[in-house]
Amino acid sequence: MDAAAKQKEIILKGISASPGICIGKAYQVDHEGVDIVKRYQIIDKKALENETTRFKKAVKQAKDELHDIIKGTSEDLLQHADILETQVVLLEDKMLYGRTIETIEKEKINAEWALKKVVSKVSSMFQDITDTYLKDRATDIVHVSDRIMRHLMGAEPVNIAEIDKRVILIARDLSPAQTSQINLERIMGFVTVLGGVTSHTSIIARTLGIPAVQGVDDATRLIQNDDIIIVDGSGGHVFIDPSESTLMDYMERQIRFESYRADIARDSQRAARTTDGHRVKVMGNIEQPEQVVAVMDNGGEGVGLFRTEFQYLASAEFPGEDELFENYKDVLDVMQDQPVTIRTLDINGDKAFVRNSGMTEANPALGLRAIRYCLKRPDIFKTQLRAILRAAVFGEVRLLLPMLATYDELMFAKNMIEDAIQSLEDDDKEYNRNIQLGVMIEVPSLAMMADVIAREVDFFSIGTNDLIQYSMAVDRGNREVAYLYNPLHPAILRILKIVSDAAKKEGIELFMCGEMAGDPFSLPVLLGLGLDELSLNPQSIPMLKNLIRSISFADAEKFLQKILEQTTCKAVNELIQKEYGEIISATIYPK
Amino acid sequence: MNQQMSKDVVIVNELGMHARSAAKIAQLAQLATADVWLEMDGEQADATSIIDLLSLGCPQGTTVTVVIKDAQDINILDALVDLIKNGFGE
Numbered sequence: 001m002d003a004a005a006k007q008k009e010i011i012l013k014g015i016s017a018s019p020g021i022c023i024g025k026a027y028q029v030d031h032e033g034v035d036i037v038k039r040y041q042i043i044d045k046k047a048l049e050n051e052t053t054r055f056k057k058a059v060k061q062a063k064d065e066l067h068d069i070i071k072g073t074s075e076d077l078l079q080h081a082d083i084l085e086t087q088v089v090l091l092e093d094k095m096l097y098g099r100t101i102e103t104i105e106k107e108k109i110n111a112e113w114a115l116k117k118v119v120s121k122v123s124s125m126f127q128d129i130t131d132t133y134l135k136d137r138a139t140d141i142v143h144v145s146d147r148i149m150r151h152l153m154g155a156e157p158v159n160i161a162e163i164d165k166r167v168i169l170i171a172r173d174l175s176p177a178q179t180s181q182i183n184l185e186r187i188m189g190f191v192t193v194l195g196g197v198t199s200h201t202s203i204i205a206r207t208l209g210i211p212a213v214q215g216v217d218d219a220t221r222l223i224q225n226d227d228i229i230i231v232d233g234s235g236g237h238v239f240i241d242p243s244e245s246t247l248m249d250y251m252e253r254q255i256r257f258e259s260y261r262a263d264i265a266r267d268s269q270r271a272a273r274t275t276d277g278h279r280v281k282v283m284g285n286i287e288q289p290e291q292v293v294a295v296m297d298n299g300g301e302g303v304g305l306f307r308t309e310f311q312y313l314a315s316a317e318f319p320g321e322d323e324l325f326e327n328y329k330d331v332l333d334v335m336q337d338q339p340v341t342i343r344t345l346d347i348n349g350d351k352a353f354v355r356n357s358g359m360t361e362a363n364p365a366l367g368l369r370a371i372r373y374c375l376k377r378p379d380i381f382k383t384q385l386r387a388i389l390r391a392a393v394f395g396e397v398r399l400l401l402p403m404l405a406t407y408d409e410l411m412f413a414k415n416m417i418e419d420a421i422q423s424l425e426d427d428d429k430e431y432n433r434n435i436q437l438g439v440m441i442e443v444p445s446l447a448m449m450a451d452v453i454a455r456e457v458d459f460f461s462i463g464t465n466d467l468i469q470y471s472m473a474v475d476r477g478n479r480e481v482a483y484l485y486n487p488l489h490p491a492i493l494r495i496l497k498i499v500s501d502a503a504k505k506e507g508i509e510l511f512m513c514g515e516m517a518g519d520p521f522s523l524p525v526l527l528g529l530g531l532d533e534l535s536l537n538p539q540s541i542p543m544l545k546n547l548i549r550s551i552s553f554a555d556a557e558k559f560l561q562k563i564l565e566q567t568t569c570k571a572v573n574e575l576i577q578k579e580y581g582e583i584i585s586a587t588i589y590p591k
Numbered sequence: 592m593n594q595q596m597s598k599d600v601v602i603v604n605e606l607g608m609h610a611r612s613a614a615k616i617a618q619l620a621q622l623a624t625a626d627v628w629l630e631m632d633g634e635q636a637d638a639t640s641i642i643d644l645l646s647l648g649c650p651q652g653t654t655v656t657v658v659i660k661d662a663q664d665i666n667i668l669d670a671l672v673d674l675i676k677n678g679f680g681e
Binding site (some may be wrong): 044082083085086089090093094095122125126140141 | 610614617618626637639640641642643645646
């Protein structure tokens, strides 16, 4: 501590729940009253019945309140709503609800005291559990009973959504329900007595990107309303009444942290080059036109995969040519000169089938889907091809064909593209036939024919999700076999090598748009394979660009040779961990 | 009927049985006509109570026994075993 400090600063140590630094006024969330419960005896039978009714009513109110919060939970936090759903079920758990009513009746006491007694008994059951995760979950029970208690006693909870000044929240515990009400313009961060790294509350804090320290034992006792405090969510410290020098120090750290965050985002607008200057383009995957904004904001250098299914599945009838054209043009207008890779309809066979014939397939993943469906339905395919060719006038379009399994299919599809061009010519429509044509490499049979296919197209785009599913014969949704689904399996890496060699030999470009493209752990391998472009969900673009900048291309090429000598997933993973583990974790999880 | 039946099943999901999964079990068990119990290492919990279930503290990899007290709840038994076996649908 600074010896020259006039104020007496207090430093509290806790657990770093969410990184970042905030400096501001403290705000005590905990309402008074709930902790002080009086006990009184009730002898009159009628009055006793009234106690039970009062309890039931409080539970009902608590339940309604929770339902309201669930309804008002924003999209971002929807995944946390099921925690609240669990609390709804807990409200009527017989060990809480039933036991409290029993206790009121048997011991002839007031509802508050009965509830308190039951809860302390239940809590003691969890005292012995050593598993931290389960212990965290046991706090759900406390939240639920607090909620009932507030209604019983008529105590008004602080509604976090209604706080109208910029503050740092101090609480014994924040429930997921309370945390999900946090307004980012008002709440700078929070400090709680309970909770830890695995608590739901800390997960929400990290999602929102606000600093938080949890597990600070004396927080509610030592921190008063309006105290100036510093929350160092990265280091897990809280300073009460900080000295001038501490304040200066942390203001500086805060600026550094925020500029680091901004740097990553800003840096992302620049091209990503490896340490030895090799350029890799990072693109975004989109499903709807509006998503191009996220691609631009995150520094995406184009759209590497525009899935076109949405328009087909969103309405009862298949969209017409003009409707499709407008949709594609919207994306091209935003992206201007940057490439937009439009993948033709990759509709799941039975979805389209049900609509048209009422039939279902026993095995849709191996059935009539994507290009197979399009080649069977030239009318539908031609409509989309015409829309794409017309839109190509307004930007840099690439046409991507999904799910090809054979050379014949490619020839057939090429003929249909020629047909579409001819029909546009006949109709005297404006179009652009100078577009790049590529195929998705996702069926192993096509991967094995890559040398031949490469002579017929301008680019390959590897769709890892399906490629792995078909190569390993594994449905990753099936828990019994999901362990076989691994992008870094030596078999998958060998297939990728074959495809990469074929692309290099014919001088065509090699892209990847599956989940593997956005996996930091796979990046050294993908660089080694010579991928020209990686396309991933827009939010992950800054992270991946940052990582590309910290790896040497020449090293990655050499590293790939070592990787290809491995015989198991485990060995591949260990090797990546050994060679790149530190670089990856330093880039993705900065201190 | 009234014949007791039981089946063993392993908790597969990474986090073990936690509040959300216990809530799913309880909701199913509440549909049974007779009592439904979950047993682990000689301890047993009322399957209709989340709190009781959580007090068992089942981490990933533990084997639990689902017990129905009446054979006519056989569908509930099967559904519970499926639920647990499939990692509570997570």
